[in-house]
Amino acid sequence: MQFRKEIILACGILLFLAKVNAQSSWHFAAKVSVTNSNFAFNKSSTIYSSKWDKVDVAFVPKIGFAISAEIEKHIYKKWSITGAIKYSKWGGKINSTMRAYALNEFDMDINYQSILIPVCLKYFFCNKNKTSFHVFGGYAYCNTFDLNYVAKTNFGTAQPINEKMDLTTGVLCFGIGAEYKITNKIYGLLSLEVNNDMLLNNNRKQNYQGINGFDYIPINYNLFEINFGIKI
Numbered sequence: 284m285q286f287r288k289e290i291i292l293a294c295g296i297l298l299f300l301a302k303v304n305a306q307s308s309w310h311f312a313a314k315v316s317v318t319n320s321n322f323a324f325n326k327s328s329t330i331y332s333s334k335w336d337k338v339d340v341a342f343v344p345k346i347g348f349a350i351s352a353e354i355e356k357h358i359y360k361k362w363s364i365t366g367a368i369k370y371s372k373w374g375g376k377i378n379s380t381m382r383a384y385a386l387n388e389f390d391m392d393i394n395y396q397s398i399l400i401p402v403c404l405k406y407f408f409c410n411k412n413k414t415s416f417h418v419f420g421g422y423a424y425c426n427t428f429d430l431n432y433v434a435k436t437n438f439g440t441a442q443p444i445n446e447k448m449d450l451t452t453g454v455l456c457f458g459i460g461a462e463y464k465i466t467n468k469i470y471g472l473l474s475l476e477v478n479n480d481m482l483l484n485n486n487r488k489q490n491y492q493g494i495n496g497f498d499y500i501p502i503n504y505n506l507f508e509i510n511f512g513i514k515i
Contacts, residue, residue, distance in 0.1 A: 309356055312472060314512030316349040321505040322375040323481060328501035335501075340379045342502075345392075347373035349508065361407045365419070369399040373506060389436045396429035399478075401456045413464040420457035423478065426450070455479045462514065472512035479505050 322342040325331065351369035358364050374394035403421030410416075427450040434441045460474030481503040 309354055310514050312353040312355065312512050312514040314349075314351045314353065314472065314510045316351070316371075316476075316508045316510045318347040318349055318371065318373050319344050319507045320347060320373050320375045321507070322377065322502045323504070325481070325501045325503045331501045338379050340377060343376035343378060345373070345375045347371065347506075349373070351510075353512075353514075355405070355514070363405045363407075365401075365403045365405055365421075367399075367401050369401065369423075371395075371397045371399060371506075373397070375504070377500070377502075389434055392433045392435075394431040395427050397425055397427040399426075399454065400424045401454075403456055415462050416460070417462070418457075418459050419474075420455075423454040423456050425452050425454045425480070427452070452480050453483045455482055458508075460510070468515055470514040472510065472514055474508075474510045476508040476510055477505060478508065481505065 321344050324335065324340070349369055349371040351367050353365055353367035355363050355365045372394065374392070377391040377393065379389055401421055401423035403419045405417050405419040407415050407417045427448050430446045430448050431443060433443045456476060456478050458474055458476035460472065460476075463471040463473075465471055
């Protein structure tokens with residue numbers, strides 16, 4: 284797997300800040316996430332073709348997972364800023380039928396691997412006993428480096444195809460979360476998060492090698508996450 288210089292730099296910064304955490308006001312968090320993806324057509328994409336208007340398409344969500352390391356810095360009253368590096372394995376399913384040819388159906392089971400570097404602002408709006416609640420929002424740099432998919436047609440299931448990628452997109456991140464004070468230095472974390480690349484109109488150009496007459500499928504996505512973690 285080829286890491287970009289930006290990803291290596293982000294790893295170094297996170298490790299350094301985690302190391303000096305005890306001597307500063309920085310906090311460090313580790314998270315695991317359960318994800319659920321939702322694909323959609325990007326009709327404004329430069330690779331969108333009128334041929335897709337003749338296809339009945341259903342996008343089926345798929346469960347995935349992610350792990351991340353995060354730093355946090357209080358900046359003003361109820362505000363803080365966070366930065367993280369996240370590995371995500373996610374995907375979705377596409378079921379389609381060509382209207383002109385009722386028997387010409389194909390299903391695709393798509394799996395991606397991505398590295399994300401999100402930077403978010405966090406606002407704490409409620410604090411009750413040992414629990415505090417917050418909302419957050421920001422932007423993430425996303426590099427998708429691996430694509431694996433399996434195509435199934437009327438004639439059977441094709442061999443899985445794996446493609447190394449270098450697809451960079453921007454992603455909007457927002458959500459709501461809670462922190463529970465376990466000890467004076469340890470907090471339990473729970474949050475609901477949405478990663479959206481539709482609003483930024485990313486042109487996700489992936490080569491599907493001519494399956495059903497289409498080399499490229501112009502899709503964007505929402506990725507819903509439930510995050511669990513520990514902050515120190």
